Amino acid sequence: MAYKKEDHYDEHITNPLTTHYKSVIELLGEDADREGLQKTPERVAKAMQYLTQGYQMNAADILNSAKFKEPYSEMVIVKDIELYSLCEHHMLPFIGKAHIAYIPNGYITGLSKIARVVDCFARRLQVQERLTHQILDAIQEALAPLGVAVVIEAKHMCMMMRGVQKQNSVTTTSAFSGQFEHNETRSEFLRLIAADLV
Numbered sequence: 001m002a003y004k005k006e007d008h009y010d011e012h013i014t015n016p017l018t019t020h021y022k023s024v025i026e027l028l029g030e031d032a033d034r035e036g037l038q039k040t041p042e043r044v045a046k047a048m049q050y051l052t053q054g055y056q057m058n059a060a061d062i063l064n065s066a067k068f069k070e071p072y073s074e075m076v077i078v079k080d081i082e083l084y085s086l087c088e089h090h091m092l093p094f095i096g097k098a099h100i101a102y103i104p105n106g107y108i109t110g111l112s113k114i115a116r117v118v119d120c121f122a123r124r125l126q127v128q129e130r131l132t133h134q135i136l137d138a139i140q141e142a143l144a145p146l147g148v149a150v151v152i153e154a155k156h157m158c159m160m161m162r163g164v165q166k167q168n169s170v171t172t173t174s175a176f177s178g179q180f181e182h183n184e185t186r187s188e189f190l191r192l193i194a195a196d197l198v
């Protein structure tokens with residue numbers, strides 16, 4: 001994402017966020033003025049804007065920016081797209097992979113645009129279930145394909161670093177539309193994302 005280079009941070013957001021994070025550091029019992037922490041509030045303010053930059057993105061614009069007329073009508077699968085999101089309950093990361101497929105109906109999109117749509121919705125405060133559906137809906141609406149499939153596997157830091165403290169649980173969510181609602185097509189997709197082809 002080329003977006004949010006240093007000079008793209010909005011000072012109207014960065015400045016008050018910096019003030020708030022200084023208070024957070026102090027409330028946590030630290031000396032916000034000690035050398036190592038002096039620039040931390042501003043760094044965190046920028047990091048949080050980076051991690052939530054999906055709010056400034058539009059999935060339809062992303063997909064339509066490279067939409068091509070093409071008669072290919074088999075499944076297109078982009079798998080193992082890494083994703084970094086923040087759970088909306090604790091604002092802690094959840095990290096994983098998305099596997100996405102669609103069956104074109106006259107139009108294809110640039111492959112990178114599929115990954116960008118993942119970022120568009122992942123870089124927000126999220127729950128994994130909604131993230132899964134938002135990706136599906138965006139592709140369905142922009143390309144009107146014969147079907148879309150989205151599977152996301154993720155590990156939630158709020159279940160690992162705190163709370164229930166389970167280090168190995170992985171959450172899988174899925175959403176299917178159109179032809180992927182039929183068992184045969186869905187099974188082909190699931191088989192192909194499980195396969196080690198490259």
Ligand SMILES: Nc1nc2c(ncn2[C@@H]2O[C@H](COP(=O)(O)OP(=O)(O)OP(=O)(O)O)[C@@H](O)[C@H]2O)c(=O)[nH]1
Nearest residue numbers: 087088089094126127128129156158159162163164
């Ligand atoms: N369904 C869903 N739940 C999530 C997701 N991310 C975090 N959670 C859960 O959100 C729930 C919030 O539950 P609460 O009981 O309100 O919060 P809590 O007291 O911090 O809960 P614990 O994590 O169990 O300590 C927890 O069960 C989290 O595991 C997500 O993407 N989807």
Ligand SMILES: [Zn+2]
Nearest residue numbers: 087089090158
């Ligand atoms: Zn959480």
